[in-house]
Structure formats: structure tokens, C-alpha cells
Amino acid sequence: MTDAPDHPDRTASALSHLGGLVGRHPRTVVIVWLLAVVAAFGGATGAFGNQSLFDRLQSGDPAVAGENLQGRDQLVAAGRSATSTHLLQVTGADAAAPTTVAAVKAAAADLGRIPGVVSVAAPQLVPAGIASPEAKALLPTSGDGFAAVVTFDPSLKGDARDRTQEQVDTRLRQLVAAVPGAKGTTGGLADLIDAITSQVEKDLRAGEGIALPISFLVMVLVFGGFIAAGMPIVGAIASIGGALASLLAFSHLIDLDATVVNVVTVLGLGLCIDYGLLTVSRFREELRSRVQGRPAAEITREEVQAAIARTVDSAGRTVVFSGLTVAISLGGLLVFEASILKAIGSAGLSVVLVAMLVALTLVPALCVLGARRLLARGTEQAPEEGVFSRLATGVFRRPVLVILAVLVVLGTLAAPAFQLKLTSSGKELLPVSAPQRQFFTQLEQRYPQLSGPDLQVVAQAPLARAQEYAAALPVVDGQHLEGRAERVTDTLSLVSVEVPGGPLGDTARHAVTALKAERPDFPTKVIGQASGLRDFTDSLRGRAPYAFALVALATLVLLFLMTGSVVIPVKALLMNVVSLGASLGVVVWVFQQGHLEGVLGFDSVGAIESTIPLLVLAFGFGLSMDYEVFLLSRIVELHERGVDNDRAVIAGLQRSGRIITSAALLVVIVFSGFVSGRLLVIKETGVGLAVAVLLDATLVRMLLVPATMKLLGSWNWWAPPALRRWHARFGITE
Numbered sequence: 001m002t003d004a005p006d007h008p009d010r011t012a013s014a015l016s017h018l019g020g021l022v023g024r025h026p027r028t029v030v031i032v033w034l035l036a037v038v039a040a041f042g043g044a045t046g047a048f049g050n051q052s053l054f055d056r057l058q059s060g061d062p063a064v065a066g067e068n069l070q071g072r073d074q075l076v077a078a079g080r081s082a083t084s085t086h087l088l089q090v091t092g093a094d095a096a097a098p099t100t101v102a103a104v105k106a107a108a109a110d111l112g113r114i115p116g117v118v119s120v121a122a123p124q125l126v127p128a129g130i131a132s133p134e135a136k137a138l139l140p141t142s143g144d145g146f147a148a149v150v151t152f153d154p155s156l157k158g159d160a161r162d163r164t165q166e167q168v169d170t171r172l173r174q175l176v177a178a179v180p181g182a183k184g185t186t187g188g189l190a191d192l193i194d195a196i197t198s199q200v201e202k203d204l205r206a207g208e209g210i211a212l213p214i215s216f217l218v219m220v221l222v223f224g225g226f227i228a229a230g231m232p233i234v235g236a237i238a239s240i241g242g243a244l245a246s247l248l249a250f251s252h253l254i255d256l257d258a259t260v261v262n263v264v265t266v267l268g269l270g271l272c273i274d275y276g277l278l279t280v281s282r283f284r285e286e287l288r289s290r291v292q293g294r295p296a297a298e299i300t301r302e303e304v305q306a307a308i309a310r311t312v313d314s315a316g317r318t319v320v321f322s323g324l325t326v327a328i329s330l331g332g333l334l335v336f337e338a339s340i341l342k343a344i345g346s347a348g349l350s351v352v353l354v355a356m357l358v359a360l361t362l363v364p365a366l367c368v369l370g371a372r373r374l375l376a377r378g379t380e381q382a383p384e385e386g387v388f389s390r391l392a393t394g395v396f397r398r399p400v401l402v403i404l405a406v407l408v409v410l411g412t413l414a415a416p417a418f419q420l421k422l423t424s425s426g427k428e429l430l431p432v433s434a435p436q437r438q439f440f441t442q443l444e445q446r447y448p449q450l451s452g453p454d455l456q457v458v459a460q461a462p463l464a465r466a467q468e469y470a471a472a473l474p475v476v477d478g479q480h481l482e483g484r485a486e487r488v489t490d491t492l493s494l495v496s497v498e499v500p501g502g503p504l505g506d507t508a509r510h511a512v513t514a515l516k517a518e519r520p521d522f523p524t525k526v527i528g529q530a531s532g533l534r535d536f537t538d539s540l541r542g543r544a545p546y547a548f549a550l551v552a553l554a555t556l557v558l559l560f561l562m563t564g565s566v567v568i569p570v571k572a573l574l575m576n577v578v579s580l581g582a583s584l585g586v587v588v589w590v591f592q593q594g595h596l597e598g599v600l601g602f603d604s605v606g607a608i609e610s611t612i613p614l615l616v617l618a619f620g621f622g623l624s625m626d627y628e629v630f631l632l633s634r635i636v637e638l639h640e641r642g643v644d645n646d647r648a649v650i651a652g653l654q655r656s657g658r659i660i661t662s663a664a665l666l667v668v669i670v671f672s673g674f675v676s677g678r679l680l681v682i683k684e685t686g687v688g689l690a691v692a693v694l695l696d697a698t699l700v701r702m703l704l705v706p707a708t709m710k711l712l713g714s715w716n717w718w719a720p721p722a723l724r725r726w727h728a729r730f731g732i733t734e
Contacts, residue, residue, distance in 0.1 A: 013313055015312050015313045015316040015317060015320075015360070016309050016310070016312065016313040017309075018312055018316070018360060018361075019308050019309035019310070019311060019312025019313055019316065019364060020305060020308075020309045022308060022312065022361055022364045022365050022368065023304065023305035023308040023309060023364070023368050024305065026364075026365040026366075026368040026369050027365075027369070029361050029362065029364075029365035030362065030365050030366065030369070033238055033358075033361070033362045033365075036238075036241075036242075037237070037238050037241040037242070038241075039245070040241035040242055040244060040245035041241045041244065041245075043244075043245055043248055044241070044244035044245055044247070044248050045244075052248075053244055053247055053248040053251060053261065054197060054198075054200070054201045054261075056248070056251040056252075056256065057197040057200065057251070057256055057260075057261065064337045064338050064535050064536055064539040065337065066532075066534075066535025066536075066538070066539065067516070067525050067526060067527070067531060067535060068525075068526070068527045068528070068531040068532040068534075068535050069532070069535070070525050071456075071457075071458040071525030071526065071527035071531075072527055074458050074460075074492065074525065075458060075488065075494070075527075076154070078488045078489050078492055079154060080154075080488060080494075084118075084151055084152045084153070084154045084156075085149055085150065085151050085152070085188055085189075086149070086150045086151075086152065086165060086168055086169075086186065086187075086188045086190070086191075087147060087148070087149055087150075087186065087187055087188055087443065087450065088147065088148040088149075088150075088172045088175075088176075088184055088185070088186050089145065089147050089184065089185050089186075089187075089439065089442060089443065089446070089447070090145045090146050090147070090148070090176060090179070090182050090183070090184045091143070091144065091145040091182070091183050091184075092144065092145065092181045092182050092183050093144060093145055093146070093179045093180075093181060093182035094144060095123055095124065095130060095139060095144070095145065095146035096124075096130050096131075097179075099178075099179060099180065100124065100146075100179050100182075101124045101130075103175055103178040103179050104122050104124040104125065104146075104148070104175065105124060105125065106175075106178075107120075107171055107172070107174070107175040107178075108120040108122065108125055110171050111150060111168060111171055111172075114164060114167045114168060114171070115164065116152055116153050116156045116160065116161070116164035117150060117151070117152060117153075117164065117168065118151045118152060118153055119150075119151045120148065120149070120150050120151075121138065121148065121149040121150075121151075122138060122146060122147070122148040122149075123135035123138040123139050123146050123147075124146070126138075136449075137447065137449035137450055138447070138450070140446040140447060141445070141446055141447070141448065142446070143446070145182075145446075147443075147446075147447050147450060148172070148175075149450065150168050150172075152164060152165070161190070165190070169186055172184065172186055185435070185438075185439050185442075186439075187435075187436055187439035187440065187443075191436055191439075192426065192427060192430075192436045192440065195430060195434060195435070195436040195437075196429055196430065196679065199430060199434070199677075199678055199679050200261055200679065200682075201261075202677075202678070203674065203676075203677030203678060203679055203682055204261060204265060204677075206673075206676055206677055207266065207670075207673040207674035207676065207677055207686075208240065208269070208673070209673075210672075210673035210676055211269065211669055211670040211672075211673030211674070212233060212236065212237075214669050214673070215233065215236070215273060215666045215669050215670065216229055216230065216233050218662070218665060218666055218669065219232060219233065219277070219662075219666065222277070222658075222662045227370045227373045227374060228280050228284070228370075228374050231276060231280050231363055231366045231367065231370070232272065232273050232275075232276025232277050232279075232280060232363065233273075233276075234362070234363075234366060235272045235273075235275070235276040235358045235359065235362055235363045235366075236269050236272040236273050236276065238272070238354075238358050238362055239268040239269060239271070239272035239351070239354055239355050239358050240265055240268065240269060242268065242351070242354030242357075242358070243264055243265045243268040243269075243350075243351045243354060244261075244265065246347060246350035246351060246354065247260070247261055247264060247265075247347050249350075250343065250346060250347045250350070254339065254342065254343050254346070255339055255343070256343050256347070260340065260343050260344050260347060263344060263348075263615060263619075263682075263685055264344060264347045264348050264351050265351075266670060266671060266674050266685075266686070266689075267326075267348060267351055267352075267619055267622075268351035268352075268354060268355050269670050270623065270666075270667040270670050270671070270693075271323075271326065271351075271352065271355035271626070272354075272355045272358050272359070273663065273666045273667065273670065274322075274626060274663040274666070274667060275319050275322070275323075275355055275356070275358070275359030275363070276358070276359060276363045277659060277662060277663050277666065278315050278318060278319065278359070278630065278659055278663070279311060279312075279315045279316075279319070279359050279363045279364060279367065280363065280367060280374070281658075281659050282311045282314060282315035283307060283308060283311040283315075283364070283367040283371075283374070284374055284375065286307040286308075286310045286311050286314075287299065287303065287304065287307040287371060287374070287375060288375065290303045290306060290307055291303065291375065296372045296373075296375040297372065299371060299372055299375070304368055304371045305368070307371075308364050308367060308368050311364060311367070312360060312364050314633075314637075315359075316359070316360050317633070318629055318630060318633040319356055319359045319360060320356065320360075321558065321562055321629045321633070322625070322626045322629040322630070323352050323353075323355065323356040324558055325555060325558060325559075325622060325625035325626065325628075325629060326352050326622035326623070326625070326626060327349055327352045327353075327622075328550075328551055328554040328555055328558065328622075329551055329555075329618045329619070329621040329622035329625065330344070330345050330348040330349055330352065330618055330619075330622060331345060331349065331550065331551070331554070332345070332547040332548070332550055332551040332618055333345030333348070333547070333614065333618050334346065335543050335546050335547040335550060336539065336540065336543045336544075336547060336614070337539045337543060338536060338539065338540075338611075340611060341611065341614060344615065345618075348619075385654065386654055387657070388653045388654045388657030388658065388702075389650050389651065389653065389654035391653070391657070391702060391706075392649060392650040392653045392654070392706045393650060395703060395706045395707050395710065396646065396650075396706065396707075396710045399706075399707040399708070399710040399711045400707075400711065402703050402704070402707040403704065403707045403708060403711070406699050406700075406703050406704045406707075407578065407704075409582075409699060410578050410579060410581070410582040410695070410699065411578075411582075413582035413583075413585045413586055413695075414578070414581035414582045414584070414585040415585055416585040416586075416588040416589040416592075416593065417581055417584040417585040417588050419588060419592070419593075420584070420588050420592070420608060420613065421592060421606070421607040421608065422533065422536075422537060422607055422608055422609075422610040422613075423504050423533065423605055423606075423607035423608065423609060423610065424504065424529055424532060424533045424536065424609065424610045425504075425605055425609060425680065425681075426440075426529070427440040427441070428603075428605050428680060429609075429679055429680050429681055430678070430679070430680075431601070431602075431603075431678045432603055434678070453484075453496035453497060453498055453528070454497065454498055454499045454502065454503040454508050454528060454529075454530070455496075455497040455499060455503070455508060455511055455512065455515070455526065455527070455528040455530060455531065456494055456495065456496050456497065456526075456527050456528055457469075457483070457494070457495040457497065457515060457524050457525070457526055457527070458488075458492070458493075458494060458524065458525040458527060459485075459492070459493045459494070459495055459520070459522060459523075459524050460491060460492060460522055460523040460524070461491070461492075461493055461520075461522040462487075462490060462491060462493065463485060463486070463487040463493050465493075465520075465522065466485040466493030466494075466495055467485040469483070469485070469495060469520045469524075470483030470484060470485040470495045471483070473497065473515075474514045474515070474518050476499070476507060476510050476511045476514050477506070477507050477510055479500065479507070481497055481498075481499065481511060481514075481515075482497070482498055483495045483496065483497045484496045497511065497515075499511050503528055503529040503530060504529050504530055504533065504607070508528070508529075508530040509530045509533075509534070511530070512526055512528075512530045512531045512534050513534075533610060536610055537610065540614070551621065552573055555569065555572075555573060555625065556569040556570065556573065559572060559628075559632070560719070560723070560727065561727070562629070562632065562633070562636060563632060563636050563717070564717065564719060564724065564727040564728075565716060565717045565718060565719055566718065566719045566720070566723065567712065567715055567716055567717070567718050567719075568632065568716055568717075571708055571712075572625070572628050572632075575700050575704055575705070575708075576621055576624045576625065576628075576696075576700075579620075579624060579692065579695050579696050579699070579700050580616065580617055580620045580621060580624070580692060582691075582695055583616055583620055583688055583689075583691045583692035583695060584613060584616055584617070584688065586687070586688070586691045587608060587612065587613075587616060587684060587687060587688040587691070588608060590687055591604060591608055591680075591683075591684050591687070592604065592606060592607055592608050594606070600675060600683060600687070601678075602680055602683055605680070608684060609680065609681045609684055611681070612681065612684045612685060612688060615685055615688070615689075616685070616688035616689060616692060619685075619689055619692075620688065620689055620692035620693075620696075623667065623689070623692065623693055623696070624692065624693075624696040624700070627660050627663070627664065627696055627697055627701050628701070628705075630656050630659060630660050630663070631652060631653065631656045631660060631701055631705060632652075633656070634651075634652035634653075634655045634656045635648050635649055635652035635653075635709075637652075638651055638652055639717065645709065645713055645714055645716060645717070646710060646713075649706050649709045649710065650706075653702070653706055657702065660697055660701055660702075661697055661698075661702070663697075664693050664694065664696070664697030664698075665697075667690075667693045668690045668693055668694050671685075671686045671687075671689045671690035671693070672686065672690050673686075674686040675687055675690070
């Protein structure tokens with residue numbers, strides 16, 4: 001069975017016209033893309049004198065407009081900002097030694113003259129003396145040394161703050177050098193954010209450095225040649241440039257979290273490899289059907305142009321459907337309130353558009369330029385029977401058994417997901433060896449009062465009333481909470497609450513619930529990591545049904561337009577839910593329960609980062625539907641020609657199976673490359689999506705789909721009469 005003789009006339013379609021245009025002007029298309037990619041990389045890296053993308057990134061809790069953010073805003077408005085302090089930890093020095101005291105006082109005087117510095121605190125500067133209670137917070141709980149705190153003007157931003165901090169760091173290094181035997185380290189929340197954003201850039205380069213070469217080698221094996229393998233890789237590089245450029249543009253409209261870059265870029269890379277592989281394979285197939293075994297040297301320009309027009313029309317249609325399904329899944333993120341999810345959703349949509357443009361223009365242009373070399377190994381058409389047709393035939397013999405076996409495996413993998421526990425890490429995002437993580441770990445151990453309380457309550461009350469409130473805090477988990485009140489303004493106070501188990505432990509989470517339930521007779525806002533996480537999860541629960549309904553409805557409509565069936569879209573949706581549940585279960589088993597710590601190089605925090613489940617579900621759903629569209633497009637194509645259900649499934653799997661498995665393997669390689677990064681959230685995303693793609697392309701597409709389609713038979717194509725008539729009029733068919 002060949003494609004060419006049975007094709008309906010689609011030469012008038014928009015995609016066919018686009019393919020014809022690319023076929024007539026391939027060099028122009030490539031040159032335009034080359035200039036665009038150079039401009040994109042140059043703009044994203046700041047090569048044109050502009051601020052680079054990585055300089056514009058931020059990092060912090062995935063905040064929503066809840067109580068935690070409102071309380072923090074009140075403190076900032078009153079002049080309190082956690083990022084306005086810079087700390088020095090000194091070891092190997094006697095804090096009370098005359099040389100130390102003299103060096104600290106001299107440094108404090110110099111620091112106070114630096115523009116932007118508001119105050120300097122150190123135990124040697126306390127009026128009551130270094131042995132007084134006021135100096136206790138700046139002295140270690142054990143061992144020698146001391147700490148110093150430099151407070152910046154909260155209004156300092158950007159380059160002005162960087163210049164001030166550079167001068168401060170220089171003077172602090174001089175201070176340490178002036179004290180015999182002393183060693184010092186500096187840090188602060190701003191430095192922690194810089195460390196995370198810097199690690200994002202390093203992880204991005206490392207991931208690409210691993211993924212692209214290995215992907216190229218795999219594609220050489222898949223295509224049997226360097227030219228064919230290089231085309232999707234060139235498209236993938238273009239997609240990275242487009243992704244970075246679109247993110248740079250979005251950074252001027254919305255705040256971009258550091259992790260957005262890796263997550264969105266890896267999606268664009270994976271999609272471009274998928275679409276490039278599909279386009280190159282379909283072009284070779286179309287060209288072979290026209291050449292009919294003649295030598296590659298005899299291929300005419302007209303045959304190449306006709307083949308690329310048909311390729312862009314057929315494979316392009318699949319790319320457009322696939323891109324729309326991925327866009328739908330990312331569009332669901334826009335429903336949520338958290339800015340990080342909106343940023344990933346909107347930036348992801350632009351990256352999907354870039355991947356589609358690459359697949360519809362750049363890769364086809366490269367195919368035209370390398371047409372004869374693509375068929376240098378032979379122009380014979382691929383056989384209609386092979387590994388995947390035999391696999392489908394085997395599945396058809398025992399469809400019920402195959403369905404049950406696959407569901408048992410997926411259900412077992414999904415089981416740990418029921419124990420999911422969310423967290424919102426700070427320094428824990430970085431590896432244990434990272435200097436800023438070590439700085440904050442040491443700060444918590446040696447200077448617990450400087451590291452900040454686990455929870456705080458912003459009280460709109462004078463200090464006296466806040467002190468009464470702090471003395472009567474509720475009992476949580478059998479322990480009476482202890483609070484310490486301090487004045488912020490005449491009408492605003494801050495109550496610091498210490499809880500055992502850390503700022504994100506179970507006791508801290510229970511304390512948030514208790515403090516919100518037992519309010520005093522003046523307004524309060526509970527703030528801290530546990531409170532922010534509570535606001536975030538509450539927001540997710542409230543918006544999730546709407547996001548799911550939007551994605552499900554749009555997916556059902558899109559697949560109905562493609563297939564004319566209501567059964568196939570519903571079945572696809574249900575299978576995706578099961579497979580994504582299994583992927584989430586694997587993420588919980590690996591990262592929350594701490595398995596494979598040594599293999600993957602991470603330290604478990606006993607929970608999953610709060611954004612990961614949604615990212616795995618949204619991106620995993622999009623990629624799963626990607627392969628569903630790849631497979632369905634071939635099955636529907638055959639079914640519309642009158643081929644019966646069973647034969648259409650077998651032939652469709654044979655024609656698309658190699659593309660699906662190869663594309664999935666390449667995407668798994670891409671995601672696995674990013675698992676080599678050092679940021680915990682990137683590792684979790686990489687593992688979750690790699691597992692999602694692996695399960696979908698093997699157990700679901702190769703086994704579960706053919707088994708269910710065999711079992712349902714002609715019912716696969718059922719739709720109510722009214723919808724059938726509607727599809728006959730408005731459906732998108734071959």
C-alpha cells in the first residue's frame with residue numbers, strides 16, 4: 001500500500017501552499033532563520049549591549065495573592081525587606097580580642113560611608129558590650145567567631161545595589177584579612193537568588209551539551225546518515241534560540257522565575273526534535289513514493305517540490321494538531337493564580353509556536369536542499385510489515401490480557417503518588433556543596449536568631465498588644481508556641497514564632513492552621529514558608545477543576561475534529577490520566593522517599609517542590625497527546641480511505657511506531673540531560689517528564705492503544721448522528 005496514488009487532492013490547502021513556497025525558495029528560508037537565530041542568541045546573552053535574559057531572572061517562593069504575600073507587602077511598605085541585608089560570618093577569631101574589635105570598628109566606619117548602606121551591626125559595636133544580651137544574636141552558639149550584618153537601603157535595585165554590594169564585600173574581605181587567623185564568608189538572600197539563577201544557566205548549558213550530541217548520534221542510527229540526522233538537530237538549535245528570545249521578551253512583561261528558562265527551553269528542544277523527526281521521515285517517504293526506485297541522482301526539482309508540498313500538508317497537519325494539543329495543556333496553567341505558572345504557561349505557548357514554525361519552514365527547507373542526499377542509500381519504499389505491525393498483531397490476539405497487564409503496571413507505579421507531600425525549598429534547591437547553601441546551613445546552626453524565625457505574624461497593633469498576643473499563642477502538636485514581639489511602626493508589630501522541625505516541617509504547617517484559626521481582636525497576617533505554601537496549595541485546589549475542565553474540553557473537541565469520533569478522544573484522555581499518575585508516582589518514589597539519591601546526585605527533602613506536579617501533568621499531558629496525534633493521524637488517514645479498523649490500526653502503528661519510539665527516545669535523552677543539572681527542581685522535572693514520555697511511548701501507545709482499539713472495533717469511530725453531520729461539515733480531515 002502506497003500513499004501517493006490514493007491521496008485526495010489537497011494542493012489547494014494552506015499548508016500545501018506553504019510547502020510549495022518553501023520548496024521554491026529553500027535558501028531564502030534558511031538564511032532568514034539563520035539571521036533570526038543569531039539575533040535571538042545575541043539578544044538573550046546580552047551580546048548587543050542589552051541586559052541578558054539570565055540577568056533578568058528571579059527566584060523565590062511560588063507566591064500567590066494570599067495572606068503570606070499580603071503580610072510581606074506590609075513589612076516592605078514599612079521599610080522591612082529580607083533582601084536588604086548582607087551578612088558576614090567569621091571563624092577562627094576571638095570576637096573580644098582588641099585587634100578584632102579595632103578592625104570591626106574601622107570597617108563599620110568605612111561601610112557606613114558607602115552610598116546605599118543604612119546600618120552595620122556586629123557584637124563589637126553593641127553599646128552595652130560584647131558580653132551583653134543584645135550582642136548574643138551576633139555570636140555563635142558554639143565555637144569562636146562572630147557575625148556582622150550590613151543593611152542596605154531597600155530602594156536599591158539593579159546595578160546600584162550591585163555596586164554597593166561589591167564595595168561592601170571588598171571592605172568585608174579587608175576586615176577578615178586584618179584579623180589574624182580569621183576566615184570569612186558572605187551571603188544573603190540576594191546572593192542565594194543569584195546563585196540559583198547562575199546555576200540555571202550552567203544547568204542549561206550542561207543539559208544541552210549532553211542532550212544534543214547524544215540525540216544526534218541516535219538520529220544517525222535512526223536515519224542511517226548524518227544529513228538526515230542533522231536536520232532535526234539544526235531545528236532544535238533554532239528552537240533554543242527562539243525560546244530564549246521569547247523568554248527575554250516575556251521578562252519585560254512578567255517576572256520570570258529562574259526555573260522557567262530550563263523548563264520551557266527543554267520543552268521547545270523536545271518538541272523540535274519530535275517535529276523534525278516526523279517531517280524528515282515523512283519527506284523521505286513522500287519522495288520515495290514519487291521516485292519509485294530510480295537512482296537518487298535522477299530526482300527532479302519538480303518531484304522534490306511536490307514531495308515537500310505534500311509533506312508540509314500531511315506532516316504539517318500533524319504538527320499543527322500536536323502543537324495545539326501541547327498549547328492547550330500549557331494554556332491550562334494560565335488558569336492558576338501563581339505568577340510562576342502563568343509565566344511557564346505563557347512563555348511555553350510562545351515556544352510551541354517557535355517549534356511549529358521551525359517544523360513547517362526551516363526543516364522542510366533543509367529537506368529540499370538535501371533531498372538527493374537523504375535518499376542516497378536507496379529510493380525503495382519501506383515495507384508495510386515490520387516490527388510494529390507484528391507487535392500490533394500480537395496484541396490483537398490477547399487484547400484484554402494486555403490491557404489488564406498494562407493497567408496493573410501503571411497502577412503500581414502510580415501508588416506512591418497518593419503519599420504526595422509538597423514543599424517550597426529555598427537553599428535546598430542548590431546542591432549541598434554550593435557555597436550559598438553551605439553559608440545558610442552554617443547560619444542556621446551557629447546563628448539561629450539571624451537565620452530568621454520559622455513563622456512570623458504581622459500584627460496591625462502597637463507593640464504592647466502584640467506582646468500580649470505573643471504570650472498567649474496556641475498549643476500545636478502538644479507544644480506551646482513561643483513568640484517574640486518587636487516594633488515595626490507605631491501601629492505595626494511583628495511576632496516571631498519558633499517551631500520545632502524547621503520552617504516547612506509538619507509542626508510549622510499545623511501552626512499555620514492554628515494561628516489562622518485563632519485570631520486576636522486585631523488584624524494579623526501569618527507569614528513564612530509554611531504559610532506561603534499553604535496559600536499556594538489552597539490556590540491550586542481552587543483553580544485545578546477549572547484548568548482540568550478547560551484542557552479536557554479543548555482536547556476532546558480537537559481530537560473529535562481530527563477523528564470524527566467521541567470514543568477515541570475520551571479514551572485518549574483516560575489513558576493519559578493513568579500514565580501521568582504513574583509518572584507522578586515515580587517522582588514521589590525517587591525524590592520524596594529518597595530512592596536513587598546516590599545515582600541521581602541529590603539530597604531528598606522529604607517532599608516534592610510545589611510546582612512539580614502541575615508541570616509534570618501539563619507538560620506530560622502535552623507530550624503524551626503529541627504521540628497520540630502522531631499515531632492517530634496515520635490510523636485516521638487509512639480509515640478515511642476505507643481501510644477497516646484492525647488493518648488501519650496495524651498499518652498505522654507500523655508507519656508511525658518507528659517515529660514515535662525514536663522521538664520518545666530522543667526526548668527522554670533531552671530530559672535525562674537536564675537531570676544531570678544540580679538544581680533539585682530541574683532534576684525533578686527532568687525525571688518526571690522523562691518517565692512520562694517513556695511510559696506513554698511504550699506501554700500506552702504501543703500496547704494499550706492497539707489493545708483498546710481492537711477490543712472496541714467499529715465502536716472506536718462512533719459518534720451521535722448530529723455530531724457526525726457536524727464533523728462532515730466542519731471536521732479537519734485528509
